Amino acid sequence: xxxxxxxxxxxxxxxxxxxxxxxxxxxxxxxxxxxxxxxxxxxxxxxxxxxxxxxxxxxxxxxxxxxxxxxxxxxxxxxxxxxxxxxxxxxxxxxxxxxxxxxxxxxxxxxxxxxxxxxxxxxxxxxxxxxxxxxxxxxxxxxxxxxxxxxxxxxxxxxxxxxxxxxxxxxxxxxxxxxxxxxxxxxxxxxxxxxxxxxxxxxxxxxxxxxxxxxxxxxxxxxxxxxxxxxxxxxxxxxxxxxxxxxxxxxxxxxxxxxxxxxxxxxxxxxxxxxxxxxxxxxxxxxxxxxxxxxxxxxxxxxxxxxxxxxxxxxxxxxxxxxxxxxxxxxxxxxxxxxxxxxxxxxxxxxxxxxxxxxxxxxxxxxxxxxxxxxxxxxxxxxxxxxxxxxxxxxxxxxxxxxxxxxxxxxxxxxxxxxxxxxxxxxxxxxxxxxxxxxx
Ligand code: NAD
Ligand code: G6P
Ligand code: MN
Numbered sequence: 001x002x003x004x005x006x007x008x009x010x011x012x013x014x015x016x017x018x019x020x021x022x023x024x025x026x027x028x029x030x031x032x033x034x035x036x037x038x039x040x041x042x043x044x045x046x047x048x049x050x051x052x053x054x055x056x057x058x059x060x061x062x063x064x065x066x067x068x069x070x071x072x073x074x075x076x077x078x079x080x081x082x083x084x085x086x087x088x089x090x091x092x093x094x095x096x097x098x099x100x101x102x103x104x105x106x107x108x109x110x111x112x113x114x115x116x117x118x119x120x121x122x123x124x125x126x127x128x129x130x131x132x133x134x135x136x137x138x139x140x141x142x143x144x145x146x147x148x149x150x151x152x153x154x155x156x157x158x159x160x161x162x163x164x165x166x167x168x169x170x171x172x173x174x175x176x177x178x179x180x181x182x183x184x185x186x187x188x189x190x191x192x193x194x195x196x197x198x199x200x201x202x203x204x205x206x207x208x209x210x211x212x213x214x215x216x217x218x219x220x221x222x223x224x225x226x227x228x229x230x231x232x233x234x235x236x237x238x239x240x241x242x243x244x245x246x247x248x249x250x251x252x253x254x255x256x257x258x259x260x261x262x263x264x265x266x267x268x269x270x271x272x273x274x275x276x277x278x279x280x281x282x283x284x285x286x287x288x289x290x291x292x293x294x295x296x297x298x299x300x301x302x303x304x305x306x307x308x309x310x311x312x313x314x315x316x317x318x319x320x321x322x323x324x325x326x327x328x329x330x331x332x333x334x335x336x337x338x339x340x341x342x343x344x345x346x347x348x349x350x351x352x353x354x355x356x357x358x359x360x361x362x363x364x365x366x367x368x369x370x371x372x373x374x375x376x377x378x379x380x381x382x383x384x385x386x387x388x389x390x391x392x393x394x395x396x397x398x399x400x401x402x403x404x405x406x407x408x409x410x411x412x413x414x415x416x417x418x419x420x421x422x423x424x425x426x427x428x429x430x431x432x433x434x435x436x437x438x439x440x
């Protein structure tokens with residue numbers, strides 16, 4: 001009999017949970033599931049999502065055991081995988097992460113610049129807590145983490161829980177690779193073999209081949225030089241995302257040898273981006289008025305009607321990479337993924353202890369890194385600055401150091417001066433009371 005897996009979704013109340021649960025069902029021939037458990041520390045929020053998922057599962061896969069809880073023991077006992085997508089502080093705090101810097105003309109973004117730093121200071125404790133629960137109740141389990149800010153979370157978990165079975169992964173390169181496969185006339189990103197180096201939300205493709213070994217970079221570069229990335233139908237569809245994809249053209253122009261991750265726009269055009277944002281209505285507001293409203297109203301409708309049929313509940317087609325990754329571990333598929341891992345020489349001329357995003361081969365015993373060689377001066381310079389920001393945030397969290405956090409903010413390429421960094425920091429401290437460690 002083939003093995004069936006038990007999965008806990010941490011952050012059960014997330015807007016992404018229904019899409020993930022349906023995706024797990026859809027992919028169950030590749031990755032058989034015996035149990036899905038949702039865990040969240042906000043039981044009220046989770047209940048809506050979970051009750052609706054429960055109805056869907058009873059109607060479509062009654063053989064799968066399903067439950068939801070805010071009790072860690074119940075959530076993490078006898079499971080094989082934790083899929084972690086928590087947002088410590090939820091959208092209310094994301095809004096502050098974005099709006100406080102913007103008041104001072106500084107990029108307001110959930111993972112880049114000051115917003116990501118503030119979010120990191122909240123997220124580290126939340127992710128460590130879940131990792132500890134998993135290890136206490138299911139020591140053999142693996143955590144697939146895509147809770148943000150992934151760069152800071154990865155640095156913190158690597159430093160504080162170096163032996164933990166956690167893989168940190170981001171879906172942005174996956175979406176961009178799908179787009180590039182389309183540009184090159186391929187059906188899927190899986191038909192490409194890529195070389196990529198960087199940090200999370202801060203990286204570059206430097207090689208892209210098809211299965212026959214043909215170089216796809218020329219055709220992709222020509223397209224991006226002209227158009228940026230295309231917008232696709234399923235994911236990252238709002239106007240603000242369309243802007244991001246288009247702007248890849250300007251980001252690309254700075255180094256036409258490589259293809260940039262779209263998040264680099266925040267670091268390379270911080271003032272232009274900030275000037276174009278509405279300080280009263282940021283991405284958090286878009287998500288609250290868009291995705292959150294939609295998902296919660298669909299869930300409430302399912303609960304009221306007592307059935308999910310005709311609800312328009314949809315599998316997150318784009319999230320199949322999570323099943324690919326879980327299968328890689330469970331079935332030793334040795335598939336390649338971009339993971340956020342300790343460098344240790346994989347990028348030859350870059351700090352050994354940095355957490356870098358590079359291609360890895362994943363199997364039963366974890367990952368093997370694929371060396372990316374030497375990187376150019378421009379990328380190296382940018383990465384050195386940014387990795388120092390990320391390391392200083394983790395230092396600040398561990399030591400409770402105001403000074404280190406001020407340094408982190410000052411060093412961010414998105415912040416114009418130490419004075420502005422200090423103003424933002426002091427406001428963040430007020431806003432994050434109860435979420436951040438006390439800083440002295
Ligand atoms: P959301 O606010 O809808 O959901 C997050 C859930 O986490 C909430 O229900 C909240 O109560 C819960 N939570 C917060 N702290 C917790 C804790 N300590 N323990 C358990 N549960 C906790 O947010 P969302 O927009 O659905 O995003 C969820 C997360 O996924 C975010 O971190 C987001 O940045 C991340 N994300 C990452 C990627 C990626 O590629 N890396 C892609 C999409 C989303
Ligand atoms: C991409 C990134 C994620 C990020 C998400 C934000 O998928 O890779 O790390 O969380 O975008 O999307 P949102 O719709 O919440 O702004
Ligand atoms: Mn990401």
